[in-house]
Amino acid sequence: MAHYGDELTLRLSAITDTRLLDDDQALTTFMRDLVDRIGMTVIAGPLVATEQGPPEKAGKSAVVILAESHAAIHTYPHLREIFVDIFSCKPFREADVLAEFHRLVGDYYVRERTLTRRGEEWPRDLHAAQQHWAALSSVHD
Structure with missing residues (x-):
């Protein structure tokens, strides 16, 4: 048995060029390019939403649902930061x-x-998964 997958989280600071961090179309294109470059398959999105509020909280969130899981970013142009979760x-x-x-x-x-x-x-094949869940349920019975 191996692990199910990897989750990469990043906080990028001191961003040089923030112009595109508040641009819905640029972020939509970026998310498509990002998941294409890392070899993932889009099943929904990208979806981009705007967070209003004071400058330290204002920005954009973009998410794409992948056949392999998800990728999301949260931009804060006024703070020159991006949070990333893949x-x-x-x-x-x-x-x-x-x-x-x-x-x-x-x-x-x-x-x-x-x-x-x-x-x-995490079990990778159906037979191993069935055995794993059966063993767990017998412990909890």
């Missing part, structure tokens, strides 16, 4: 993710970074 059962390269953000905003500083192996010991 979760996938299919392996992907962090370097490709970072390169796409360089294309969108130029230079930035990776202030926070976490790569988490999700679903440790």
Whole structure:
């Protein structure tokens, strides 16, 4: 048994060029380009929403639902920051993710970074999954 997939979370700060962080069409295109570059399959979206409010809370959120899971970003142009969350059962390269953000905003500083192996010991085949769940349910009976 292996893990289900990887989840990459990032906080990008000190963004050089914030012009596109408040542009619905640019973020829609960016999300498509991002998931294409990391080899994922879009099943819904991208969807872009605007968060109103004071400058420190105003920005955009963009999400795409993938056959492999999801990718989401939250932009804060006035703070020159982006939060990123990519979760996938299919392996992907962090370097490709970072390169796409360089294309969108130029230079930035990776202030926070976490790569988490999700679903440790997740069964990959149906027979193993059935055995796993049967064993768990017998423990809880």
